[in-house]
Amino acid sequence: MTATPDTPAKGPRGWITGRGAWITFLLVPPLVVMTLFVIYPIVSALAYAFYDWNGLRREGFVGFENFRIILFEEPFASTTWQAFKHNIIVFASLMIVQNGVGFILAYCLWRDLWGARFHRVAVFLPVVLSTVIIGYLWKLFFHPIFGVVNQSLKAVGLDSLVQPWLGQSETALAALIFVNAWAWVGFPTLVFLAGLQRIPSELIDAARMETDSEWHLIRKIVWPLIAPSTTVVFILLFIGSFNWFELPYIMAGLDGSPFGSTDVLGLFFYRTAFGNQSAGVQDFGLGSALAVIMFLFIAIVATFWTLHLRKKELDL
Amino acid sequence: MSEAPDTQRGLLATFGRDGLMQIILIANSVLMLFPIVIMVFSGFKSNIEIFQSPFSIPDFTDLSNFTAMATQSNFLRYLFNSFFVTGVSIILILILGLMASYALGRYAFRGSAFVLLFFMAGLMLPLKLAIIPLFVLFRDLGFLNSHLSLVAVYVAMGLPSTIFIMTGFIRTLPRELEDAARMDGASEARIMWSIMLPLCRPAMVIAAIYNLVPIWNDFFFPLVFIQDDNLKTLPQGMTTFIGEFVTNWGVMFAGLTLAAAPITIVYIILSKQFINGMTSGAVK
């Protein structure tokens, strides 16, 4: 142990052991909790995926069989890939809608116009609400006959747009994405805003002297300077999109109604692991295999993407 | 120099731009608040009123939907359970988080970088995907269908971010006070408790808020771990009472309003702390 400012180079002998014991005392309880309830379950999930399961009972070791079934054997394969496709659509759409609108709003709030504080509180309000509340609320709003959405359209004479939003494959997933963006847009908005507020005002003033184009200013000066905020927002959205479960569960049901057009990996995982009244089996092995695949996909992409974005940050 | 017209044009442009921004902001706030307002209004209406005049202002003295929700469902029980589980979890997160961050932020010892990394790994791991082993683990521990299962998961989920926020903060605290106390012969525990702890309060508030919202709103873990109606937390219980009143929209909206109320009120009062706390993971 080298002499760092907080370690007196030499203390009484008992003090060293006392210090060691004290640090141990501080670290052991949190380490135990993390090991038992995070590390152990995640490592076990990996192990479970290699076994055959009969209900809740573990049977023989089957190697990569569960992975093969979930990825390449019908009927699982087509469900997996379709769900994965929907996750990608959700992620891409939210990147554009949620983060795009978030940036525009942050940019507007940055000017600190009259009422900015009110707008800031308003945009963040749905973020603190439970997804269950939001899901039920919008499910009632999207009701084909009595819902506020269709009633509003009728009220302004757009009767031709009245439709069963959650009942058609073309609109159901889009409706869910809209609700998610509505609920979460406050998060990127305020993270971007915090990033913007850290830009020294002299930099912006100097840039304004050089260009009249707001677009140019954003593209060349503002965007690169808030890069650290964008990295975090993008990565969190990525993780969230591929874990998506609560909102489709409440609004579209465990089957991803209608006919699987809102099915995502989270729902498929839950159905496989914990069963569904209309399905034949509950299979922890297949469920674990799916969880491991999702986990690896999220971890690998998130890691490389973070490294890539961070490298870009440094380059700028 | 033709500065005057330039400034004028600039002013006009600025004015136009700000006007556009103000319009965007107002439009957005309307879009954000309108659904919430409709939810609250509908809670005071009957089915017929909701279906025929969804946008009208209701009679706010008619509380029948709210009393129906509070008395004919298990709503108050769910609310209490949510308070209990969230409260216990946050307290444990703060205690354990403070212990680890203090050790990591205040002392240099061999392996400290590794320990920090170990905790930070939890930031990237979506614990939802480990639900099957957790389910089996809790079955073996006898935690299933008990609040212990929820508290255990929430503490485990909350620790990494708390340690991340608090270690960073504790490292920035000045050394002088601590060194002086040490000279006076105060024990390490005494230094932590009476000198450092009071200084850590701002970080603890941030960490508490950062964890409060996801724990309070969690739906996934109770869905799997809790079956007894009397043990359900609010988000999970909501699926039950929505099911009970499914044909009475007024009561459903009243239930959603009641369920949203506690966190909304706290948020409005402490909006600044909430916004800082919840975005703190992203804004260092």
Next chain:
Amino acid sequence: MKKTFTTATLAMIAGAIAAPALAQDITFWSWRQEDRAVYEELIDQFEAENEGINVSFEAFEAASYATVLSTALAGDQGPDAMMVRAYGAFETVAAGGYLMPLDAESIPGLDSFPAAALTAETLREDGKVYAVPFASQTMLVIYNKDIYDQLGLSVPQTKDELLANAKAIEDAGMFAFANGTATAWQNETIASALASSIVGPDFYAEISAGTTDFNDPRFIEGMKALQEYSEYFPDGFTGLDYASAQQLIASGLAAMFAGGSFELANIQSQNPDINLGVFAAPGVSADDPKLVGVFFDGGYAGNANTEHPEAVKKFLAFLASQEFAQQFANKLGNISPVPGVTLENPLLQDVATLNQSSVPYIFLTNFRFQEPSGSVLIQAEVQRMLAGESDPAAVGKAVTDGIAIYHEPFQK
């Protein structure tokens, strides 16, 4: 150890004073929380007749019951007696060897139960019955008698008459059918309730025997009829969920609801004044048999590892008795498969009468054992067809191809 000893001693002393046998405590698990009071009353009767056996009733939420039960059984903490589901969901429990096999010797009268009821609780691999079947459910059309009377309509004898009735109701400004397809499982109940008579009894016999598949023109004809009926579902019915459909029939805004007999109690509890009737959706011609789809809900089973097998058998025998079934039927509004039970509720008696001409609720009774279950397939495919995104022949093909993955007769 010591505690057990003390308890045993105490029990022996108590037994010596009060009863000839030792007190036997057995637990009984159920997913019917709402039926607690009636079950406890019936259990009191059983305990009065069988001194020394104490039954404690524990109820869990229906949606999570399967998980709770399988978890408990796998951890050797299961109940002594329990309600189990039927068909595939029953097999997942029974195949684990957790249940006590039953026969007419241990359960008097079990052999006189209808064959379809016993099949529901039979493990296919060993052919043994593991539970006493307790109630059947029927897929039919529920209608609002007052609306029918007001418009001068009568119970339809042909498909065209049913369509004409639906049109007359819509012309009068009401919803003909309350049904929506947004909730996946509703598609399966709607299909069974409306199409069974069009498809005809022979098809169901052949599909069970494995001599035809769902590409059969008779089945396709049924799907076509379903499409025609859906013209009279509410506008935007593809976005209408189960709860909303219940609300439309219960509030009197809609005249008919195609679905399960279990809805009768739901609708009546939401609107006690409603005047309901039931009929089987007709076939193409008035001479076609009018069929309803029937399945069994579940059964009462004993734990193979119980400490008190004799007490459990006695309790199961009580649950299989006419004495129990009669009260079960009248107090809880169930249609019991126990022979000789009569129903006080006239509406339920009507359902029981319709049951005499029935076909199985086929995707549950025959194809909910493996993935992809027939139920999951038919639900998604009917939903797709009624949304106008596929056609009847495509439904038959997709369902057949899906089941063919594990069902040999469908493999060509």
